[in-house]
Amino acid sequence: MTDKHYNPDPHAHPGLHIIAIVEAVKGSLALLAASGLELIGPAPLQRWVHELIARFQLDPSHGAAAWLAQAINPGAVHLAAAVAALYGIVHLIEGWGLWRAKAWASWLGCIAAALYLPFDIYAFALHRHWLEAAVVAINLVVVWVLARDLMVRRR
Template sequence: MHAPADLAALPAPGNTDPALRAVALFEAAKGVVSLVGAGALAFAGAARLQLWAGMLLARIQGHAPGTGWLQRMISADSVRLVALAIAAYGLLRLVEAWGLWRARAWASWLGCVSAALYLPFEVHALVRHPGWIAATVLAINLVIVAILGRDLLRRR
């Protein structure tokens, strides 16, 4: 009896592509950092963020802290919404990392499409503000798209 074609395309356990594992670890790290950031944002709360925003604007603009536009945008609801969005992003990255570690095709699709979505913005950033940071971010995403694209082509 033959295995279905999609199961036969999966690598044997322990024979996972090291590049795919590296991308999985990178995505897991992004997920963990995002969840920590979301927790820190929620823990800080709107009042503390308003204070910090006022201090930052005062430092940038060179006058005493006051109620600026940035402070007015920060509310308990907006902080919760942003923290929730960051947490959802982090969970998505962790799910993707799990799928990549287990060599699942859906995770390669998810990672390839999500990384490719950033590429036009990263090229724009590099053109507008050339520098090693923009170039490094673009290069990392190009490598990720190449690794995941290669994995998807290999499965065909």
């Protein structure tokens, strides 16, 4: 169902292109992180966490850093790498779809950005910092651009 005034050419949608580039960058960085986790492995990660605990004089038996040091093992590293890889692949696919002005990519992006909004708003309510405000504003713009694209397609 397309409107004869709606142009599916991705060059007609600069907002989609910008979001597509951001999604592709996020996906690429996530795949790099996943690869890095697999290449580095758990031993150096544990050593780095222990060095941070010592440097900042944290309690090595209590707290988040101590939990992290104990949680790092080969299985956890493989799981984290798999989650990061899946996240990266989804964002690369979304970026490709948005670049090509695919409706399913607009749906995926709109839903994903909308799911982040409650957490972003909560972070802003706690910290009231310009950075949290910028994140909320950017996500609102992304949801608006993608929802607008979907509404134009529907007409």
